[in-house]
Amino acid sequence: MLKVLITCMWLLGAAYGAMAHATSVVFLNPGMSTETFWVSYAQFMQAAAKDLGLDLRVRYSERDAHTTLAQAREALQGSSRPDYLVLVNEQYVAPQILRMAQGSGVKLMIVNNALTTDQVQLLGKDATWVGSLVANDEDAGYLMLTDLLRQHGQLAPGQSIDLLAFSGVKNTPAAQLREQGLHRALAEHPEVRLRQLVYGEWSRQRALEQAAQLFNRYPQTALVWSANDEMALGAMQALQEAGRVPGKDALFSAVNSPPEVLQARLDGRLTTLVAGHFTLGGWAMVLINDDAKGLDIGALGGRDRKEALFQLIDAAQARRLLQPMTPVDFRALSAVGKPASYRYPFSLQLLLR
Template identity: 40%
Template sequence: MPRRWFGVLLPLICWLLPQPTLAFSVAFVNPGRHDEPYWLSASQAMQAAARDLDIELEVLYAERDHLKMIDLVRQVTARSQKPDYLIVVNEKLVAPAMLRLANAARLPTLLAYNELSPEQRAEIGRPRRQLRYWLGSLAPDNEQAGYDSLEALIAAARQRGLLNAPAELLMISGDPATPASVERLRGAQQALAAYPQVRLVQVVNGMWQRERAYQQANWLLARHPRTRLIWTANDLMAFGVRQSLQEYGRQPGRDVLIATVNNSQEVMRARIDGEISALSGGHFLTGAWALVMLYDYAHGKDFATEGLELRKPIFGLITPAMAQRYLDKFAGNDFDGIGFRRFSRRLNPTLRHYDFRFQRVLE
């Protein structure tokens, strides 16, 4: 073959061969504690996605200190060698401060788990405008999770004959500021409006804490001894309620029904055992899905074609059978078997939309 053809054929051959993807780095400011079941599982799922997608992931825990979240972003943006991308959470409404720091450092940032509040959006606008390096956001539909979990709780109460007379309901929300907490409570209250036979007697904020919810349940049950239904915004608070009920001489799942949200192995076992009567979960994977979106963005498949502020149906109602499947499939929070590459639109060109439903993960 004449040598002149090598200059033509070599680029063509290289183009036809599978092209290696370039690795990149991401820092995630985790608002939770390093040993907190939900936020630990969120980080472990992200690490599994990072391994699958060849992403270098760094997780920084704020230990439930919203001021430390801002400080961690400040530290990351001050580095001489910054990560390629940053993921932050709008816990305690501190996202604008973190996004501004990242934008000043020209560090592309994705907001995950919690959306901006309407007031925050009025303050800093939409992604890629006032803050050019704020790429967008991904949040689960927390309002739908609140709605579905409360509706499932009432359905369970009807099956047990607890609605033959007016039933009293207690609600223990998370905190009064974080969008996820506000939205879950709003969804639950919207579901409640369709059931006049269920009477809401009190709403309190358990601040996502087991011990606080336990103390609240002690005086709430003393004040409202006819309570038959309790809705909580996360599983730790449900465990506090469960302990209080047991000490009060009432059996969770029989005398009083509990609905909650989350995915810890403990709550899955409680769902199987019947101590939890309604459970919504799957949103712990939001950070992993954010990495899928960043992978696509970094490799030329901008998620902007689907929207910059995505609210996805990530939650799913979890039956006892699904809870058992979860425990069998993800023992020890090992999420490597999910196969995150199959959710990438860049790697799967036939996918028209991101499908992050929890049911797909359990398939």
């Protein structure tokens, strides 16, 4: 009996020890805790962390860079440091956090907005991170304008078409890359006249106010390009308040896939939708899991990765994304036990099955 009791106590202790030593992760979420995109982003991360046995804690900055830095300082210099810190280079905060992390023993993973070339050069070899994972933001910007033009239809010879563009926060790599994609498409289509590009700072209200003025200034606007969903919705509202019909009097594009935007895509008010990068945090959890288990994730496709996650969302896919999400087997995506030739199959298609 005593032997059985000792064995049970040993097993309980082993189980407790395994739980106590679960790899801990803190995610510095740059968005609002009420912002659909960043909440769904964190939920997908939590699903991945749970499946992989990671201990994930999410901290929202409420779109305040000073708060992000304070949260980073607490995580890196506090008494209970995580094993990994996941951050976004929103408003160029990454270099300061990388400097803070030196000597902390905490490993860093960068998602969504990687370091710029200038930042890498300025930091030098002293600042290190486990890896970075971003989406094909430049392609997203390009896809939106080219699809808007396809949906509009061919113009007569010599005819031009007016475009307004709403970008995000100016000092954010993702916004800059989406703008680059827009300008690449513009270079291929000289018939498109970009009347004005403004920075809506990812905000629906700000874009609404900007668009109200711009539609008055440029009444012939037929195409509206937006670097996220909230700004597109704000611009659409401004057009409606001006007595015009989104999807008919002007065609709109957007990035991201919350229910409100998916429904607008189905209703035809939103003509072009690009989505897929809300999955980045979940895929980052797979990389962290494998790094924590001793795998060299750099040998499995590179340390700094750009994944082709953005794709155009048609009506059928919008309808599918409005349904309950297909459970993802994150453990099956791990490279543990896979051959050296294995490459992570990160894709929105894993959720559209």
